[in-house]
Amino acid sequence: MAQQEETLADYLASQNDLVQEASEALPHQFSQCTYALGPLRQAIYLCLTCPEARGICPACSIVCHTDHEQIELFPKRNFHCDCPTRAIAHPCGLHTILEPVNESNTYGQNFKGLFCRCHRTYDANKEKETMIQCLACEDWFHESCCNLRERPSSRQPSPERKDDETKEDNDDDALSTTSSGLPPPLIGPSDYDTFICGECVAKNTILMRWAGTPGCLMVIRDTVSSTWRVLRSNDEDEAETIEVVAGVKRPSLLSSSDEIGSKRLRLSPSASVPNQCFAPPLNLTAQNILRDGNPVMESDSTLGTGDIFLTEGFRNRWCHCQTCQPSLEKHQYLLVEEETYEPPEDPDSGLSLEELGMRALSRMPRERAINGIHAFNSMRDDLKNYLRPFAEQGKVVNEADVKSFFESLMEERRGRDNQ
Template sequence: MSSLNDLLASQDALLREAALALPHEFSRCTFGMGPIKQAVYLCLTCATLHGICSSCSIACHTDHEQVELFPKRHFRCDCPTSAIPHHPCTLHQTTEEENGTNQYGQNFRGLFCRCARPYDPKTEQETMIQCLACEDWFHESCLNLRERPPPRESSPDLPDPGDTAAHEDDCSDASSDLPPPLISADDYDSFVCATCVSKVPTLRRYAGTKGVIMIVRDVARGSWKRLEGEPSAESQGSLDEPSLDVADPEAATTKRPRSRSSSQNDEREAKRTRLSESPLCLAPAVNHIAQAIFDNKTSGSKDSTHEGVGDIFLTEGFRERWCRCERCLPSLQANPYLLEEEDTYEPPEDPDSGFSLEELGARALERLPRDRAIDGIHAFNGMRDHLLECLRPFAQQGKIVEAADVTQFFEALKEKRHHVN
């Protein structure tokens, strides 16, 4: 009866895999929660390209082709709205108006990165990195972290569920067989693309300083390298000077003591009093290489000894290191995710996750009225006795029970039940 044991073991393995892959309960559409940060899926089968929540991706679009877009902030599920016609939501019975606050970037057209390529998990070699600000996904090669590898051969055939090695390989890092990138995932906490950096003055101000890594290269050498902290004195001598309070421009230009009249001294003392009432700017000295790259990108000039795209990689604890003076804080407050880590909604845990078939059957019986539960137990016992009767000849003759034998048993049982009804 080894084949029967193998079949039961395979079913248990499938249950365990399902519990790990789908540990949550998918019985509630998130539309009623309003715009929240949540996992979003793109349904390619539906006529229009909109986003659906994780529950609707399971309950309403199970047999559809989907692309996981991962968390998107301020997003409301489109499944129960008129934006997805001819496909009523099974979890939210009322058809709602289209969501007016959702932002639909190029990901909702199936395109990713600044190269605007579609993502194909069967051929893609690289790990992709999500921008903290715009939440688009970028190839490591497009961030100049590595050379673009050739696409791997397409492998449409799914691995055997019993092939553990194939399953582990399928779940491994897409870049595991490639040389390490210039910056690894352990080197930083969050990534912000150059387009988003240019929109936030404080991010641009910090670019290339300690804890805000950039990738640049000297045009003459043409090799990409990390830029973090103050450049050497040979390349940027003025950067070794301490940062001065930006609210006092005179202090930045005054190098020697000067004689002042009494009125000048009174004015200077009044200025000092005003400055003491407001926090000083604690931002580090600007990295002139980084700023020159942004200036050249803005002006379209190529007159620079260094070049780079302008992406930044923020190291761990970056939210605690921002200066919060009246100059630095406003652009951070306009983008709250830079000041506080966001909560991402997850569906509630599935109470049935991880249970065996027998345990799930027992739990189902517990939810039934007593008379129906008793009828169910009798029906189960009858099926068990019938199955044992059919399997007894196999045991007596030493024959192996094949999957086809078990299938034939249930087909016969189904046919018998049909004639009784």
């Protein structure tokens, strides 16, 4: 019996240690709204329960809108948390001074819960496709809407159709997607560093200029009945190329483009660049696609969306001549990789989860604290159950274990909310 008691005591002691470790492993504090820090590039959440199409910071998403249904919009630059402002009726539990409505925030369609050029809603549980964020507008795009691969069949026109065979893992690993019968994307995640959508490319002189040149990949098709392919600057079968040498444009012979004759390049004199410009020769195919107006609206007739995929090291490859530099300076993210705000390390990390939880609760408004206590207790029990095997096997709990616990908890919660 003594043996067993000792084991139990050890077990309880190790449980406490584990809870302690878990709290230490929770790397960030979520006790502070980012409002006071001003506009930042930060992960923004859209609360679907609150009626206002505004954005809230990670701490507010956890503390102030705990029981609300939310979608993570991921980083948005220059964003000032809306939770403590008059724009959102639900009170902020972290920044308790009621602040004026933010004037500097911009709210794209993501704040209406719509994404991509197809303007679909997003449901983490149902979305079969990998989505890609545009560096410029920070909207999200389906791979199929960028013509990287076919739309999975569950996304085909008949919306009621449910097909388990097309069930696909959400990760972007080419292997897992081929196992679902889908070909790998034309340009895979490891083939490029940054994506910029066609609409943003068309608004930016330097991106227009570099589209389709080395390190600036595009997906195109040669005719409306051809299959989509990657436009490479050194295409052997590239029918339309143009060289800019010492200010002289020398288009090569155009051979196979009669059927798209109306879409031929219309270069204005102002498009020529000064001699000292080091931009690579224009890619005429890319120019034609980008000058074709709004390719997105006519998806059946378009030869490309104008999207570009910038490969590793693209920030070091720009030309800084007087023609190129101004549009780079207007879009700093093309020059310097932006920092995305992360909540500070938690100074309370020496406290147990219970202590941390009670602290968080004491900062909440009364009626929400009661719900919070239930939520917190059940979370703590779940965490203990999750950690039990570690205790039994004498395994060390690391941050990844705790993270995966919270991820599964979030998933479960999302699953519940969506029922």
